[in-house]
Amino acid sequence: MTKISNISKLSETFSAGLWKENPVLRLLLGMCPTLAVTAAVKPALTMSVCVIFVLTCSNIVVSLMRNLLKPHLRILMFTLTIATFVTIADLFLKAFMPEMSTKLGPYIPLIIVNCIIIGRAEACASKNGIMISIVDALGMGLGFTIALCTLASVRELLSTGKIFEFIVMPKFFVPWAAMSMPVGAFVTLGLILGLMNVITRKNA
Amino acid sequence: MSKIIYFTKQSWLLIVASFVFGLIIAVTNSALSQRIESNQTKKLFDLMGQLISGSERFSREYENVTVKTAAGKEIKTDIYKAVDSESKTTGYAFIAEGSGFADKIKLVIALDAKAEKFLGFKVLSSNETPGFGSKISEAYFSNQFIGAPAAILELTKIGSPEKIDNQIVAISGATVSSQAVADIFNTYIDTVRDKLTKGRDK
Numbered sequence: 139m140t141k142i143s144n145i146s147k148l149s150e151t152f153s154a155g156l157w158k159e160n161p162v163l164r165l166l167l168g169m170c171p172t173l174a175v176t177a178a179v180k181p182a183l184t185m186s187v188c189v190i191f192v193l194t195c196s197n198i199v200v201s202l203m204r205n206l207l208k209p210h211l212r213i214l215m216f217t218l219t220i221a222t223f224v225t226i227a228d229l230f231l232k233a234f235m236p237e238m239s240t241k242l243g244p245y246i247p248l249i250i251v252n253c254i255i256i257g258r259a260e261a262c263a264s265k266n267g268i269m270i271s272i273v274d275a276l277g278m279g280l281g282f283t284i285a286l287c288t289l290a291s292v293r294e295l296l297s298t299g300k301i302f303e304f305i306v307m308p309k310f311f312v313p314w315a316a317m318s319m320p321v322g323a324f325v326t327l328g329l330i331l332g333l334m335n336v337i338t339r340k341n342a
Numbered sequence: 343m344s345k346i347i348y349f350t351k352q353s354w355l356l357i358v359a360s361f362v363f364g365l366i367i368a369v370t371n372s373a374l375s376q377r378i379e380s381n382q383t384k385k386l387f388d389l390m391g392q393l394i395s396g397s398e399r400f401s402r403e404y405e406n407v408t409v410k411t412a413a414g415k416e417i418k419t420d421i422y423k424a425v426d427s428e429s430k431t432t433g434y435a436f437i438a439e440g441s442g443f444a445d446k447i448k449l450v451i452a453l454d455a456k457a458e459k460f461l462g463f464k465v466l467s468s469n470e471t472p473g474f475g476s477k478i479s480e481a482y483f484s485n486q487f488i489g490a491p492a493a494i495l496e497l498t499k500i501g502s503p504e505k506i507d508n509q510i511v512a513i514s515g516a517t518v519s520s521q522a523v524a525d526i527f528n529t530y531i532d533t534v535r536d537k538l539t540k541g542r543d544k
Contacts, residue, residue, distance in 0.1 A: 177472075211355075233374040240467060
């Protein structure tokens with residue numbers, strides 16, 4: 139009996155991050171990478187993989203030391219943990235994907251202050267066991283990936299006529315350069331958020 | 343004494359974690375730092391190889407050459423020498439930087455073996471407006487620099503980009519970025535040319 143309730147709780151935690159509590163589209167967390175690195179799908183995907191890695195590792199560590207945390211020092215501990223894994227991710231990118239690393243520039247180190255990760259450490263990992271924390275990190279990370287890639291594919295398609303660097307638009311298509319600039323990020327994000335609200339209101 | 347015990351009790355986890363995390367980062371860094379460094383020099387040498395045809399090896403010829411910008415700031419750069427398979431000098435290259443429209447522009451600029459002509463430039467890093475300033479790396483603009491005399495360059499708005507001289511035709515819609523590239527050339531050229539020609543007399 140407990141096993142079944144455990145599994146249902148895990149799957150509930152996982153799916154919450156995808157839709158009901160999607161960090162970008164519902165909670166509006168992590169707006170900095172959402173707006174900054176979604177000019178094309180490739181950097182958006184790289185960013186998402188880094189976030190999933192950092193989120194999972196920090197959730198595991200925070201969950202393991204949750205009983206040792208002093209309440210007034212917890213934010214410091216979270217930041218320290220996150221900063222460690224972000225630095226590791228940054229070094230790996232620099233070593234194995236140097237071009238992507240220069241493209242993403244300061245936005246990889248900025249994952250340290252990404253509210254999704256610190257928010258999950260506070261709301262989930264510091265209160266729950268290791269299994270729930272891992273599943274929560276994967277769900278939230280995947281939700282972040284989906285949001286970023288949706289935004290990035292719309293912007294890349296309209297600004298270059300390509301998706302994932304493959305040409306998909308017909309020849310007469312004139313690229314909208316504005317879509318790869320900040321204005322494109324704000325407009326696309328606004329439209330997607332509006333669409334999300336329409337869908338949830340219809341379902342409610 | 344009781345205060346020290348209190349502080350240790352409160353913060354022992356933080357102290358231990360700092361050491362452990364610091365150790366993890368140090369290990370990762372020492373494992374990857376060599377690879378990161380070789381990535382950077384490889385990218386630089388790749389760009390230099392594209393600019394200076396027939397070059398086989400690159401070596402640092404002059405270190406920390408000081409260049410004065412128009413604003414009076416001093417920047418340091420290294421000049422690299424390119425040689426072909428018979429160790430004959432094929433050209434020189436250096437990294438140059440200056441402010442563009444949105445952010446700093448970093449270029450690799452190449453000169454021929456006599457330091458009389460430019461062999462063109464490649465963009466090392468820039469953050470210019472996509473569709474406008476980003477065109478500085480496109481052939482119709484950057485080809486104007488290939489073969490141009492190694493002297494002060496001038497930006498014009500009318501003229502033929504095919505004519506190779508010290509007149510550089512700006513990209514329409516991106517005058518600031520075009521001017522920035524010409525300015526970067528102008529900031530460096532006198533110092534670098536003097537250094538190279540003097541070095542040869544000795």
